[in-house]
Ligand SMILES: Cc1cc2nc3c(=O)[nH]c(=O)nc-3n(C[C@H](O)[C@H](O)[C@H](O)COP(=O)(O)O)c2cc1C
């Protein structure tokens with residue numbers, strides 16, 4: 578099944594080299610002002626063009642095809658779609674059965690019995706994150722008005738100095754290689770009380786969405802993995818008032834699966850782009866041999882660059898799902 582959520586339910590659909598991709602949302606209340614222009618800012622943050630991003634240029638113009646009337650949501654399913662206008666499917670002819678290492682080609686082929694669309698990674702392509710970003714824009718409108726997101730890249734290729742990110746990207750490009758990155762999303766103004774104690778905890782829902790983002794391989798809240806190396810006396814967040822404000826925020830704004838009113842702090846680790854132009858030796862099902870593979874296509878050097886706004890959208894969608 579390809580759906581997420583209860584209160585704010587969505588399906589992302591399409592393939593990278595099909596005619597269109599998009600998102601269908603249900604549970605959006607009637608009467609919310611919404612227009613195509615509302616999507617522009619977040620879509621621009623995902624668009625390619627900056628150094629280290631894919632040379633595939635797409636206009637990424639949203640078209641709201643249902644759930645809207647006179648500039649307001651109607652309460653009916655809301656669908657936003659985008660055209661794929663710049664595909665080069667011939668670039669993928671050699672990876673249909675000579676699967677790219679660490680992309681989804683092999684699992685897709687086996688799981689769907691060879692009926693999957695292999696062009697541009699098909700339904701597994703990060704092109705589908707366009708729909709997630711669009712849903713994130715709607716999700717933000719469902720959250721209380723004083724909720725504020727601040728999302729940034731804290732690390733690229735192991736480097737934590739933003740002034741040196743370009744250099745890291747240039748070096749990886751020169752080596753016909755790729756690098757990973759860490760995205761940190763902070764959310765202020767989230768009220769105390771979102772989330773349930775166990776299975777639908779705030780962490781579980783946010784992590785669920787984040788792990789749906791292609792290339793996300795790690796998620797941590799607050800002090801996260803570093804917190805496991807601290808003592809309780811160092812990691813505990815002492816309260817300063819009756820509302821639950823704390824001196825420190827090692828919990829990342831969540832206790833017992835429930836948002837505690839402090840800033841939500843969540844980080845996602847995105848792996849290096851799997852499609853690199855450097856030759857790799859890998860199994861070819863056509864010849865039944867391990868052979869050199871040259872990957873074509875137009876690829877991001879670091880997926881975390883365009884992934885930052887996708888991470889933010891995922892967090893927004895998870896939080897919106899708690900709003901009844
Ligand atoms: C914004 C974004 C852009 C991406 N761009 C590429 C790309 O150009 N080439 C590529 O091979 N993978 C890219 N990926 C990652 C793949 O889509 C992903 O690794 C693949 O679908 C396999 O999924 P997995 O890494 O979660 O196992 C991108 C991911 C994101 C979030």
Ligand SMILES: C=C(O[C@@H]1CC(C(=O)O)=C[C@@H](OP(=O)(O)O)[C@H]1O)C(=O)O
Nearest residue numbers: 593631633697698702703704874875876
């Ligand atoms: C098109 C987008 O990114 C694509 C994500 C992607 C992948 O494997 O995830 C592979 C590349 O596809 P193609 O070879 O068709 O250019 C990227 O360009 C997009 O994000 O809009």
